Amino acid sequence: MTANTATQLSRRTFLSGSALVVAFSLSSRAFGQLAGGGEGSAGPAVVAPHLPGSLKSSPMLDSWIRIDADGKVTVFTGKVELGQGIRTALIQVAAEELDVPPTAIHLITADTVLTPDEGLTAGSHSMQDSGSAIRNAAANVRMLLVREAARTWNVEPAGIDTDGMGNLTGPEGRTLGYGPAASSLSLHVEAAADAPLRDPARYRTMGASLRRVDIPGKLTGEPAYLQDMRLPGMLHARMLRGPSFGTRFQSSDIAAISALPGVVKVVRQGNFLAVVAEREWTAITALRKFQDAPFVRTASPLPSGDVAATLKGLPSRDIGILDTRNATAPAASTVNARYSRPWLNHGSIGPSCAMAHFQDGAITVWTHSQGTFDVRRVVAELVGLPPEKVHAIHVEGSGCYGQNGADDVAADAALIAWDMPGRPIRLQWTREEEFGWEPLGPGMLTELEASLDTDKRIVTWKHEVWSNPHNNRPVGAGGVIAGGEVAKPFPVPEGKPIPMPEGDGSRNSNPLYDLPNMQVTYHFLKDMPLRVSALRSLGAHLNVFSIECMFDELARAGGVDPLELRLAHMKDERAREVMTTMAGRFGWQSRARGDGVRGCGMGFARYKNLGAYCAVAMEVEIDRETGRVRVRRAVAAVDSGQAVNPDGIRNQIEGGIIQSLSWTSREEMTFSPDRRTSFDWSAYPILRFEDMPDTIEVHVLDRPGLPFLGTAEAAQGPTAAAFANAVADATGLRLRDMPLSPERIKAALGAI
């Protein structure tokens, strides 16, 4: 049996008996700055810059869409499902522009053999990259089908329509199915940039809240996750590593572990150590035995100062983001403020997992990484195989919200499998490992200064941000943990900033507001005292927090309503409409005014100044005894351009609000000089049900026919600011360092 058929067989075994074949066959990924991901990665080359989305790098129609003779439609995407609902949204896009029912579409997601390389599934890029590509590819295919029918019937294409069911219709009641029409067509042609898109007034599928195709299986215990894969002959592995990145256990008795009944092997490659067993519980027992030893730190000690001291102690490369000079009235009042956020954990509920199988000189890796094609590059370099001998397939994992342990565990599994040919290896990271070893969301610091004139116009705006790179996605073996452990370690690549307009630590440091005399500087800190990489929204979380808190601080200093001050400095009509819609739904004018206990606050941003517009307001109530904040209600308005699935957008924004509330009010990765000390949920608490707002309302603005705007990260910054502004309104206290925890609020209240 060849490696390929083994892979196919295994995959089939895995899928057989599952009614969820559709769920597994859809998935996706983006590329570089121009079209995809927006977070580095080794994206594919742009070969057709005039085409929309990822057609720029994969312009041939048959890379995206195939139609069988029986009319069955298969759509391919290089993006992946992360729980954001992209699978369903892409099916809707394809169904709309092909004009077929969504149930007629079989979607295949990122697979290095089957799908286009669309770089990372990240940065709220999937609809812009893959959605735009599929939309236009589908419009091209529909155009070709219409032309084919015109040729067959010898009539003008203008007289031909489609019926929404996969048929072409022509004069005198003529009909032709897509299958027969497609069988005399080649889709191996480059997309045209101007294929006619369907009229939004006639949409059948886009804009409808189609129920997500992946949810039923997830509610009934169908195999929906990589963690659920079981391949014949599969072995269970656990990594044998120290308690956190930059540590290892001393003097563990490897021989004794190897000799445990049921242990198949302890794999050792330099400092890379893993135990492999027939049964999962045996592997866990072996791991526990291994951990029963003292550990040593192998890297420099972790920092001991606060975020500001730590970051300001690092050498900085200063990058100018904005420098504008305007004549204005003189400043009448000036506000200075410093804001910070600590290091955060992604906190995926399911720790990272991977499956790998090395056979006949080729390796297959099943991964829930956001960069399936990067996993192939990493694994190829790590084990020294040519990339075509590495097949990476995306299978869904738990929500990741950025670079968690997914890439590392995929490389780990591949290295173990490479050492044990013939047996599929399932490697599950532990909860403690995910906390201790994953790349964290970077700690950050900002300093802002802004002035108002006597007419309450902002006349100067200065924003400085200090941050490590958020862009450490692995594109080679040096980017994963295993690459540093093997006998001949791979050098860790130097972190690089992501240039604007996407930015990383600088993301959203450029206000969308119409402000004069703006000076924005990114102090890029390449030396990383803690292992860090992308966390949902990157620097936008703290930058938007800072800008939007500063607006409220200025409003307070000038005695102006916070919403009025924003609107007075905003020219973008869509931004204004998002803010006024939110304000109307919230009842901003008649809101409860800060009275020591209750208060209201708002926040706004357009994600990256390129993606979705999002405004959030909330009303809070403070328990002055405990410092606990109850969010009575949160109201958001969002403009994502053409909304493909409004309920999907609401779900993402609701989730973003809750996650950002948790980051902003509760979370902080703790560490001592020798290790990370947040190693489980008791040492890294996140919000639970009793901390939830009473209500969350999300209003999706309807923008028929307008380009898709990435949404998944849009709520993170505005929510953080709305929370801090509401707390300030309620208490009169301005807290600027995250987390705005009950302890800090209580301490601040006690001090007045």
Next chain:
Amino acid sequence: MTIILNVNGAERRIDAEPATPLLYALRNDLGLNGAKYGCGLGQCGACTVQLDGKAVFSCLLPVAALEGRRITTVEGLGTLDKPGVLQQAFETEQAAQCGYCIAGMIMRAQALLDRNPSPTETDIRAHMQPNLCRCGTHMRILRAVRRAADMMSGKLAILESGQ
């Protein structure tokens, strides 16, 4: 050692080390995917199943202690073709993002509705407190549990089959 477990109404014989937590027996010996590994520490609820009707963390329960006890997993509540009441309610409310926490959420909610078919909002929040969700699906989960309670009490219709 051979252990007989009563899972979703059927006697299942497994051969496992007595200390093996139920979670691994369900997933690896019985091929059931509903209970998920989230922490193995009793802190997140991803592994929640019902034991004699009560919601428990299957990652903490050694199989040796479970003979003769009634174990229910999300697979025992319904199937794709015939989803149970909570499964229908979660589907209607689209109460999932990644969904990794959801089977555990459903099992914890089932334990509540079994003993209190018309819980208040406060009851639901307090009861669901042990289970974590990182995607922030909480508001939808709460709505789904309320909907299921309304379905059980006849205020809302229950579907005969899923479709």
